[in-house]
Structures are given as C-alpha cells and as structure tokens.
Amino acid sequence: MGDATKRLLQRLIRRTRIQMLKTTLEKWDRLTLAQRQSMVFIQSKSAITEKLLSICEVLMLLVLLWFHCLLDVMDNPNQGMWYAFRLMDPEDDAHSVELMQFKEQFKSLLHELVRHVSVKIKKHADEAIWIRIAWGDGFSQPNHLKPTYVVHYLQTPFVFVTSITSKQKPLLSQALTVSTRHQDLKNANLSGRKLTAIRDLLMQQYPQVFPTNFPGHTAENNQMESNPRRVKEQAGLEADRLRMAHKAFGDGMLPELESAVYELETKFNGHANGTMTDREQPFRCVVKFTSTNLLESLRQCASSGIVSTVTPLFSSIPRSGKNYFVITNKSHGSSSKTSNITEPQILDSKD
Amino acid sequence: MFKFVSGFYCSIVNMERGHSSGVKTPPTRGVVQKSKNKTYQQSYRSCLRASSRFALTPALTARRLNTSRRAPRLHNITEKVRPEHLDILMKTEWKLAYVTPLYQFRHTQLQSYSRQLSEFIAAEKQQGLAVEVEGLQSSFRVSFSVVPGMTEADDDAETVLIQIHSKPMFARQDKPQKPVWSGWLTCINGNPDYLQSLPQDFICLPLFGSSGSEVLTRLVQSWFQQTFDCCFGCLEISETCLHWLAALWTNCHSESSIQRLKLIWTIPVKPVLQVTYTVNPQDAWDLWSDIRKEPGEENEGEDGRSVDIEEVTRFIQGLKNHFYKHFKLDLSAGPLQQVSTALGSAKYSDLQQQIYDHHPHTTDRGCPPQNAHLENKDFKPTGNATFQQHLNTGNLEFFICIITTHEHINTIFTYYGWTNGYNLN
Numbered sequence: 191m192g193d194a195t196k197r198l199l200q201r202l203i204r205r206t207r208i209q210m211l212k213t214t215l216e217k218w219d220r221l222t223l224a225q226r227q228s229m230v231f232i233q234s235k236s237a238i239t240e241k242l243l244s245i246c247e248v249l250m251l252l253v254l255l256w257f258h259c260l261l262d263v264m265d266n267p268n269q270g271m272w273y274a275f276r277l278m279d280p281e282d283d284a285h286s287v288e289l290m291q292f293k294e295q296f297k298s299l300l301h302e303l304v305r306h307v308s309v310k311i312k313k314h315a316d317e318a319i320w321i322r323i324a325w326g327d328g329f330s331q332p333n334h335l336k337p338t339y340v341v342h343y344l345q346t347p348f349v350f351v352t353s354i355t356s357k358q359k360p361l362l363s364q365a366l367t368v369s370t371r372h373q374d375l376k377n378a379n380l381s382g383r384k385l386t387a388i389r390d391l392l393m394q395q396y397p398q399v400f401p402t403n404f405p406g407h408t409a410e411n412n413q414m415e416s417n418p419r420r421v422k423e424q425a426g427l428e429a430d431r432l433r434m435a436h437k438a439f440g441d442g443m444l445p446e447l448e449s450a451v452y453e454l455e456t457k458f459n460g461h462a463n464g465t466m467t468d469r470e471q472p473f474r475c476v477v478k479f480t481s482t483n484l485l486e487s488l489r490q491c492a493s494s495g496i497v498s499t500v501t502p503l504f505s506s507i508p509r510s511g512k513n514y515f516v517i518t519n520k521s522h523g524s525s526s527k528t529s530n531i532t533e534p535q536i537l538d539s540k541d
Numbered sequence: 542m543f544k545f546v547s548g549f550y551c552s553i554v555n556m557e558r559g560h561s562s563g564v565k566t567p568p569t570r571g572v573v574q575k576s577k578n579k580t581y582q583q584s585y586r587s588c589l590r591a592s593s594r595f596a597l598t599p600a601l602t603a604r605r606l607n608t609s610r611r612a613p614r615l616h617n618i619t620e621k622v623r624p625e626h627l628d629i630l631m632k633t634e635w636k637l638a639y640v641t642p643l644y645q646f647r648h649t650q651l652q653s654y655s656r657q658l659s660e661f662i663a664a665e666k667q668q669g670l671a672v673e674v675e676g677l678q679s680s681f682r683v684s685f686s687v688v689p690g691m692t693e694a695d696d697d698a699e700t701v702l703i704q705i706h707s708k709p710m711f712a713r714q715d716k717p718q719k720p721v722w723s724g725w726l727t728c729i730n731g732n733p734d735y736l737q738s739l740p741q742d743f744i745c746l747p748l749f750g751s752s753g754s755e756v757l758t759r760l761v762q763s764w765f766q767q768t769f770d771c772c773f774g775c776l777e778i779s780e781t782c783l784h785w786l787a788a789l790w791t792n793c794h795s796e797s798s799i800q801r802l803k804l805i806w807t808i809p810v811k812p813v814l815q816v817t818y819t820v821n822p823q824d825a826w827d828l829w830s831d832i833r834k835e836p837g838e839e840n841e842g843e844d845g846r847s848v849d850i851e852e853v854t855r856f857i858q859g860l861k862n863h864f865y866k867h868f869k870l871d872l873s874a875g876p877l878q879q880v881s882t883a884l885g886s887a888k889y890s891d892l893q894q895q896i897y898d899h900h901p902h903t904t905d906r907g908c909p910p911q912n913a914h915l916e917n918k919d920f921k922p923t924g925n926a927t928f929q930q931h932l933n934t935g936n937l938e939f940f941i942c943i944i945t946t947h948e949h950i951n952t953i954f955t956y957y958g959w960t961n962g963y964n965l966n
Contacts, residue, residue, distance in 0.1 A: 452867075458828070460862030466831045473828075473863060474821035482812045490810035496874045503868060517867065 274380040277347040279373035295369040390445040397442030435492035438500040444485035621690030635750035642743040643769035651685035696736040722753030800883035
C-alpha cells in the first residue's frame with residue numbers, strides 16, 4: 191500500500207466522526223465476522239486506522255470511506271456555504287430524464303472534461319441526488335479533502351452546490367446542463383449555510399401566503415384569550431401591522447435564512463437640500479442583513495412597527511427566493527441579476 | 542473596544558468651542574461664577590487651590606461635552622515610531638480606560654517597575670486570585686518600555702508600553718514569545734493648560750489601553766493604583782462617540798482613503814437582526830463635504846474649520862434617511878454598535894449600566910482626594926446635544942488622535958479620555 195494512500199486514509203479517518211466510522215464498519219460485509227468483532231472494542235481512530243490497514247485492500251477501503259464522508263455531509267448538510275443555481279431553458283425531453291441515465295451521462299461527461307476526477311452519486315430519501323466530486327487535473331490525482339458537493343432534484347431546475355472554485359464551475363455547469371437536458375446553469379442569487387433553509391425557500395416548501403379578501407382570523411384568535419374588559423388602545427394598528435407582516439412572510443415557520451445582501455446604486459435620497467440630491471451619480475452602498483433566522487426577524491420588524499411598511503425589497507426574498515439583490519434607479523431594462531426599483535412603493539394586495 | 546488599524550496620523554485637538562470667548566484658565570485661581578444662560582466655557586476650581594498646604598487639589602465637577610472639534614491634521618508617524626512598536630499597537634483590539642494622573646511615576650524607573658509588577662502578579666497568584674489559562678505552572682515576566690515618537694505636544698509625556706509574557710516551566714528558547722497581555726499608557730495632545738497646572742510630582746497619562754485577559758488587566762490596574770495613587774475608570778464608547786468617529790474618519794478621506802465606511806446596527810427583535818451598512822468611501826466623502834459646505838458656520842482655526850456636532854448628526858441622519866427610503870426601517874430603532882474604516886474601528890460595548898450608573902451629579906468616585914484635581918471645563922451645549930447626551934456619553938471627554946502611517950494605510954487611533962472629578966462642595 192502506497193504511502194500517499196496510507197496518508198490519505200489516515201486523513202479521511204481523522205475527519206470522520208468515530209461513531210460514524212464504527213457503525214459503518216460494523217455493517218461492512220467485506221470484513222469477516224471475526225474482524226468486525228475485533229473492531230468493536232477499538233476506541234481510538236489511530237487504532238482503527240492500523241487495524242484497517244492490516245486487514246483491507248486499499249481500494250475497497252477508500253471506496254467505503256468516500257461513501258460515508260458523503261453520508262456524513264448528507265446528515266449534516268449545514269457546514270459551509272451552499273449556493274443555489276437554476277437550470278435554464280429545458281429541452282423537450284428534460285422532464286423525462288431518469289436517475290440511471292443522468293448518473294451515467296454525468297459521470298462520463300465529467301470524466302471527459304477532467305482527466306482525473308472522482309464522482310460518486312447517491313440518491314437520498316427525499317428524491318435529492320447527492321453528487322460528490324473530487325477534482326484533480328491533468329497532472330494530479332483527485333483531491334479528496336476538498337470535494338464539491340452538488341444536490342439536485344431531478345426534473346426540477348434547482349441545483350445546490352458547495353465548495354466549488356471558479357475554475358471548476360464551468361466544468362460542472364457543462365456536465366449538468368447536458369445530462370439534464372438544459373441549456374444553461376445560472377446563479378439563483380441565493381446562498382446560505384443551511385441547505386435545508388435555502389432549499390425550502392427556493393422550492394417554496396414552507397407554509398405559503400395566499401392572498402385573501404377576507405383576512406382577520408389571526409387577530410380574532412388573539413383576542414379570544416385576553417381579558418374582555420381590557421381594551422388595548424392600539425389594537426387596530428397592531429392588527430394592521432400583524433396582517434401586513436403575515437401577508438409578506440406568512441404566519442408559519444420560515445426557512446432559516448441567515449443573510450440578505452442589497453447592493454444599492456440609487457440616487458442619494460437622504461437630504462432635504464444640498465447638492466447631494468441633485469447629483470446624477472448613484473450613491474453606492476451595500477447593506478447586509480444578518481440574523482439567525484432572517485425572515486423571522488423581518489416579520490417581527492414588520493409586526494412590531496420597526497418597519498413601517500414591508501417594501502418590495504424585503505418581500506421579494508420569500509417571493510423570488512433570492513437573497514442577493516442589486517438595486518438601481520433604472521426604470522427599464524433588466525438583467526437577470528438586477529431588480530430595478532425607481533421609488534420604494536407600498537405593496538398592494540394584488541402583488 | 543478599539544482596533545488600531547494603522548493608517549494616517551491626524552490629530553484632532555480638543556478645541557473648545559467659541560473661539561471668541563476663549564478658553565483660558567483664569568490665571569488667578571479663584572472661584573469663577575458659572576452662568577447658566579449662554580454657551581461658554583470656563584474652568585473653575587474650588588477655593589482651596591494648590592496653595593493649600595494640604596495639597597488638596599480642587600475638586601472639579603466637569604461635565605464636558607464637546608460640541609465641536611478641530612478637524613484632524615495628518616502626520617506621518619513612520620518616521621517617529623519604530624516599526625516593532627507600530628506592529629504591537631496596530632491590528633489589535635484595545636479596551637480603553639481613563640487614568641487619573643500618576644504620582645511619582647518616572648520614565649527612568651521602568652526596569653524597577655517591571656520587576657515590581659512581576660512580583661505583584663506572582664504574589665496575587667499565590668493568593669489564588671489569578672489563575673490563567675496557560676496553566677498554573679507558568680509565571681509571568683513583565684516588561685515596561687517607552688514608545689517614543691507618539692507624542693505631539695511638548696507637554697505630553699512619553700507613551701509607556703507594558704507587556705506580560707508567560708514563562709512556561711519548560712521554556713523553549715528558540716521560540717519568540719508572544720505576550721499574553723499588552724497595555725499602554727499614553728498622552729497625546731494633552732491640553733497644555735491642564736498639564737501645566739498639575740502639581741509637581743504628577744504625570745498625566747490619561748489613556749490606558751489593554752488587550753488580554755481581564756484578570757491580568759485588573760491586576761495591572763490595581764498595582765498602578767497602589768503604587769501611583771491613581772484611579773482607573775472604564776472609558777466606554779457611546780453611540781455619539783461612534784457618530785463622531787464616523788464623521789471624523791470620513792473627513793480624513795481626502796488625505797488617506799478610508800476604503801469604506803462601515804456602520805453596524807443591531808435591531809432589537811427576536812431573533813436579533815444585524816444591519817451592516819457599508820458606504821463607498823468616495824460617496825461618503827461627497828456627502829460629508831456637502832454637509833460641511835452648508836452655510837451658517839463660523840470660521841477658521843489655524844488648521845481649517847472645526848467640526849461641529851450638528852454636522853456629525855446631519856451626516857449620520859443623511860445616511861439613515863437614505864436607508865429609510867429604501868427599506869422603511871428606521872435605524873434609530875436599535876443602537877449603532879460599530880464603526881469601521883481602513884483607519885480604525887470602534888465598537889460600542891454593552892456595559893450601558895456602567896455609564897448610567899455614573900450619574901452626572903453624584904460625587905462618589907472612589908478617587909482619593911489627593912488626586913481630585915482634574916480640570917473642569919463646563920459647557921452648556923446648544924441644540925439637541927443636551928442632557929440626553931450627558932447620559933449617553935457619560936462623563937467623558939475626548940482628545941481624538943488618529944495616527945496612521947502612509948505606507949501601510951494603517952491607523953493607530955488613540956482615544957484620549959478624561960472624566961470629571963467629583964464635587965467637594
């Protein structure tokens with residue numbers, strides 16, 4: 191067994207949780223019963239490494255370890271930043287792409303594009319396909335310590351990627367678009383640490399808001415509980431604010447988005463007089479909102495009155511499933527990255 | 542909390558307001574009546590002055606709120622301060638405190654002070670007071686040194702740097718040791734009248750910065766208190782301070798680029814929402830100069846116009862209004878927590894109780910009477926900077942000194958703080 195492989199094995203073991211290692215080894219049927227039993231009492235990772243090296247062939251082992259690294263990430267999908275992408279312009283047969291077909295095509299494409307690459311694909315319980323890619327190049331073996339993970343839901347245009355460099359992205363994009371029968375892979379302007387959160391937001395898998403002409407149930411519910419003799423002075427205003435907050439963000443659990451970034455390139459609008467308001471060039475600033483649960487914070491801001499109305503800037507986070515916006519003053523023409531707003535406007539119920 | 546991100550050296554002298562009325566300490570030391578009706582600035586001392594043979598220095602209540610400061614000048618400090626000192630001072634977050642003047646502190650005795658402080662720390666450790674993370678085995682080696690070149694005015698005392706290294710049991714000689722605690726005492730652009738009025742044996746190094754564990758900071762402070770009969774107090778940075786910093790740093794942009802003006806607010810909702818507002822430096826500068834050009838200001842100190850609190854307020858308000866127009870969120874809903882530029886960064890600390898505890902008119906300070914000779918310059922600020930600001934700024938007054946080096950676009954920012962003494966009357 192080569193030294194490099196031994197070292198790789200050691201590093202992989204070090205990075206994996208010991209419990210995970212042990213449970214997987216127990217289930218691995220390549221080991222004999224006696225070997226498996228001898229593993230039970232080993233507590234330290236270095237001991238496991240030694241034992242495995244003495245028993246197994248390298249290749250088998252590596253395959254195993256790669257898989258449960260994959261498992262590890264799948265169970266803890268909240269490490270590192272995830273970026274959402276959208277597949278654009280499906281061809282006619284995009285809807286009928288099947289798992290096996292996708293797998294074969296994707297792997298073969300990537301192997302054609304990159305000389306040394308290692309691709310593992312696994313289907314998760316909720317129809318998500320997890321792909322682990324270890325990139326090498328013309329000269330070096332795949333680097334298993336910095337893999338890219340890709341999550342795709344077949345027959346939807348959504349792709350979530352983590353740990354990818356700008357050089358690797360076009361290769362991934364090409365392989366994905368061809369194997370899913372689309373034309374292009376575009377940035378969806380949504381990113382976050384929690385895969386579940388951005389997935390729920392983008393795929394709208396959380397309690398949605400339905401515009402209704404006869405609202406008012408929520409306010410009434412609250413009133414039932416409090417003392418009927420007590421009259422809250424601002425009950426009307428409070429109910430209005432609550433309604434506005436619920437209209438924009440719904441009243442159920444919200445996906446735990448952590449941040450939203452707005453690049454403002456609009457005319458300066460903060461001064462009654464002075465030459466700044468006459469200035470033609472935009473006032474450039476970047477505003478970033480962060481919180482452990484951003485949408486919940488914004489909803490609270492709306493219902494407590496800190497935000498006087500929910501502007502399109504905030505309500506477009508759940509509506510369009512984005513958290514990166516570039517705001518300009520242009521009144522016509524838009525690229526896929528900008529949302530143009532001339533004046534902040536109050537939402538009406540048709541939106 | 543400050544970060545010195547090295548950069549420009551500009552010094553803002555605390556220039557009192559009202560050029561016409563002048564700020565002279567009355568040569569005869571008597572009681573000066575305070576008029577309550579107009580903006581003025583005077584100092585007054587009690588009847589017992591230095592002439593008293595009990596050396597009871599006058600108690601001075603000072604509620605000192607600067608409503609204007611002179612705009613900073615630039616100095617290239619690389620020529621004056623050694624690079625290793627600059628390295629120590631910059632890129633670290635410092636916690637600030639004010640110090641009352643030190644009695645019989647000699648710059649020539651630093652070696653002896655190093656030894657005394659090490660012994661003090663060892664003794665306290667024996668009593669079980671200082672248990673450090675590094676382990677009970679390690680002892681500490683203290684070094685006091687002078688940092689020449691930081692002072693600006695002639696009367697300023699030289700900056701003193703204190704470093705504490707841990708001496709592990711099995712010391713590795715080849716590894717250069719990083720200090721586990723650092724601190725400094727400094728006086729930059731001190732008010733000459735005040736400095737000259739100090740009695741003979743006192744040295745004024747009113748600003749103390751520390752970086753490292755709280756335990757060591759307290760030990761160092763208590764040693765100073767015992768040895769030099771001085772008092773330490775927390776110099777907290779309030780929201781108004783942060784406004785001043787934002788404006789003054791932006792003011793430096795024409796001479797040294799600030800690279801960005803970043804302001805961080807926290808909005809009190811559950812879960813807490815943090816808003817980071819980063820402004821392009823050129824646009825911030827344009828806004829600032831636009832505000833400065835507006836009519837109604839008197840003119841000229843020797844080095845350009847002074848900066849007024851109203852301009853600062855209008856600057857911040859302009860930024861907030863621009864934000865409001867887009868997001869309909871009033872940033873006044875929560876406190877401004879942090880201001881940062883390439884020249885430095887300052888954080889608002891959470892110890893609001895401490896500031897509010899120091900009621901403007903109470904007299905109990907815990908300072909020994911011998912040291913109660915802090916100068917009293919009393920203001921009655923105009924406009925909105927009234928008692929609300931009293932509570933916000935506590936009992937602080939500042940000389941702000943922004944030091945930078947041209948080469949690294951780094952800034953040493955020194956806050957120079959004073960506080961009021963107490964009222965013996």
